[in-house]
Amino acid sequence: MSRSPPTICWYISDYGYGHASRSIAMIRAVTAAMPVRVLVRTGTPAGFVRASLPGVAVHAGQNDIGVVLKDRTVEVDRPRTEQALTVWTSTWGRYLAAERRFCVEHRVDLILSDIAPQPFLVAESLGIPGIGVSNFTWHSIFASLFPDHAALDLIREAYAAADLGLVLPFDDGMEIFSKRRRIGLIARKISEPRSALRKRYGLDGDQVVVYLGPGNDCPDLSPETVRCLTDAGVTCVVSSAVETRAPDLIRIPADETESQNYVGMSDLVVAKGGYSTVSEAVQARVPLVLFQREGFFEDRLFTDQVAACGIGREISGEEYRNGAWIADLDRLGDYRDHFDTLRAPYTTDGTAALLSSISEVVS
CATH class of the missing domain: 3.40.50.2000 (Glycogen Phosphorylase B;)
Structure with missing residues (x-):
């Protein structure tokens, strides 16, 4: 038996x-x-x-x-x-x-x-x-x-x-x-290639895409930040639950179970520290700009190690809102180069x- x-x-x-x-x-x-x-x-x-x-x-x-x-x-x-x-x-x-x-x-x-x-x-x-x-x-x-x-x-x-x-x-x-x-590292695998997902949304390979992961309660981007993003022609990706006035917005469908693909199609992730988003970005070799929630111990684990690895940096919640991170779009090449230097356990x-x-x- x-x-x-x-x-x-x-x-x-x-x-x-x-x-x-x-x-x-x-x-x-x-x-x-x-x-x-x-x-x-x-x-x-x-x-x-x-x-x-x-x-x-x-x-x-x-x-x-x-x-x-x-x-x-x-x-x-x-x-x-x-x-x-x-x-x-x-x-x-x-x-x-x-x-x-x-x-x-x-x-x-x-x-x-x-x-x-x-x-x-x-x-x-x-x-x-x-x-x-x-x-x-x-x-x-x-x-x-x-x-x-x-x-x-x-x-x-x-x-x-x-x-x-x-x-x-x-x-x-x-x-x-x-x-x-x-x-x-354990993260959901990319199941739709970057090029295929971009094609679905009518984006070419040179279009700058930023994944915004502020959480549902974070203050929205300032009007000045929205104008800067519009002027720069940046396309932003957000969860369906996030309220934002970002330009050229792609909202991840509410019934989408594979949001890691949207991280993978992006050039930069700007988000609160959290294992899911950070690990999926590292897996897809997407640079990270992370802000800390005041008093939340876990956030420091991500911001410190991401900065030490050279694949991104830390900002404050206010810097998220006022768009100080937009300057990081000029540093994407440097951040990407540091992915080549990553070692275990990140690889x-x-x-x-x-x-x-x-x-x-x-x-």
Whole structure:
């Protein structure tokens, strides 16, 4: 009698879509390479994940929280974030009981989380392996904001229950995991060539295209910036959810699941720091200009390393708005040249190490 394929329950953070984007890349690689059944548990990105992974069962449910930004700013709202943190951890008892039932009912053999902490406690209680994969942990984020908050002990204990932490590039060290393995870059692969996508939008190869990724709450470009872009003949690409008056605008369709192709068609990415956009730009060799959200620890991981690699630089949120980054269009050649000097882990495909780590615990 043949053994049924092992079942992985894949928990994806509910904060934004960056965790979902890279988890989609990982799940695609895993399901293509080995006989496994993958179940996904996530909240806000559930529809996006379901559309991106036909055939994979996606069960909606909230796992975690992130930071709360002040309205129309790139600054963390500390009081509201602290309140959300307190409420979130107060619900852990119910969450753990519900997830234990879910995993028993679906005969889960392995839990993988990017990067909600509580699933590792579920794995520990069921006696099954738990693997984390990320470039940061929520413990790092919240400890930088509230170093004395009681919730930090709960979060630390949850991460410590994991059997292994897979550390992606642009990381904070992730020392909270007792056993760690550094792996290469993981990002969604370009599925439509730059030339083909540009042709679809009537753009020739010389047209300057800038991908703007400010997030939904960032203030819009100033009128002066819009005029400068118009005068320079720049075409801008934005998410369908971003409000902007940028000229010659290409809005990524709301139902598009492969936004990495729009990064790949661009000459410059101007965005907030975030693993999904940064990793996809690095993979496509597109220079980056990144702005920081004040009080958001993770952003520093990207801005520092992008600048150190010479493939872009850091600006402030106000410089994003006032268009100081337009001068970087004259430096694109220099930024591109530095992609030739990149070394591991930025040039290494991390999926091989991911597959190896999974195989070790489910074989």
